[in-house]
Amino acid sequence: QVQLVESGGGLVQAGGSLRLSCAVSGRAFSMYVMGWFRQAPGKEREFVAAIRFGTGLTSYADSVKGRFTISRDNAKNTVYLSMNNLKPEDTAVYYCAADQTPLRISTTASRYDYWGQGTQVTVSS
Numbered sequence: 001q002v003q004l005v006e007s008g009g010g011l012v013q014a015g016g017s018l019r020l021s022c023a024v025s026g027r028a029f030s031m032y033v034m035g036w037f038r039q040a041p042g043k044e045r046e047f048v049a050a051i052r053f054g055t056g057l058t059s060y061a062d063s064v065k066g067r068f069t070i071s072r073d074n075a076k077n078t079v080y081l082s083m084n085n086l087k088p089e090d091t092a093v094y095y096c097a098a099d100q101t102p103l104r105i106s107t108t109a110s111r112y113d114y115w116g117q118g119t120q121v122t123v124s125s
Helices: none
Strands: 003-007 010-013 018-025 033-039 046-052 058-060 068-073 078-083 092-099 119-124
Touching (some): 018 119, 033 078, 046 068, 046 078
Parallel strands (some): 010 119
Antiparallel strands (some): 033 046, 046 058, 068 078, 092 119
8 A cells, every 4th residue: 555645735935945745655756756746626637747756767747847856765755845936836735646557757647656636836926
C-alpha cells in the first residue's frame, strides 16, 4: 500500500514563494517516479514536474521552468516542490503522484498509480 500525504499549500502574493511536501510510504519507492500535477477550476489536471526517486533525474513543464524546483530527500522519504516567483495563474490544487513502474518520466496523469489528497495553492495579484 502506497500512501502520499501532501502539505505546504496556502495563500501567497504574486512574486512570493511556497514549498510543497509529499511524504511517501510504501514498498520500493526508490524505484518510483514522483510527480506533481495541478488542477485549476474548470481546467484539466496538468503536469508540473517529476523526479525519479532513485537517480534524481527531473522533468518540468515549460510554464514552471526556472521558477519551480522538484527535489527529494531519500532519508525522509519526501518529495518537495519549491515554487518561486509565483503568479496568479499558478493558482490550483496541487497533487503529488507516484508511478511505481516507470519506463521513463511521464507527463501523463493516467500513467501515475497513486495520488495524494491535494493541497490548495492560491496566488493573489
